Amino acid sequence: MSDRKEPIELAICMGSSCFSRGNKRNIALIRDYIERHGLCGKVLLKGHLCEGLCKDGPNLTADGDIFSLLNSDNLEFILDEHLKGKQ
Numbered sequence: 001m002s003d004r005k006e007p008i009e010l011a012i013c014m015g016s017s018c019f020s021r022g023n024k025r026n027i028a029l030i031r032d033y034i035e036r037h038g039l040c041g042k043v044l045l046k047g048h049l050c051e052g053l054c055k056d057g058p059n060l061t062a063d064g065d066i067f068s069l070l071n072s073d074n075l076e077f078i079l080d081e082h083l084k085g086k087q
């Protein structure tokens, strides 16, 4: 486990395509994940506008790494893999 001081930044695309294709629900799932894993204050969740990657969406950026085709099945795995050992 690292002793990282700054929060891990998760940026979820709130553009109309990503939003309607799943990020409306995914943002609620991410908030729930943060709560369940005691990551409040350790993860900064924010939204951003369309970045032109709609065909790959719904998209999430985690500390600069882009994750595409998010859904309720792969989201928890992605968060586990990305956040593990970084908080």
Ligand code: FES
Binding pocket: 013, 014, 015, 016, 017, 018, 019, 049, 050, 051, 052, 053, 054, 055, 057, 059
């Ligand atoms: S709406 Fe998300 S990349 Fe365009």
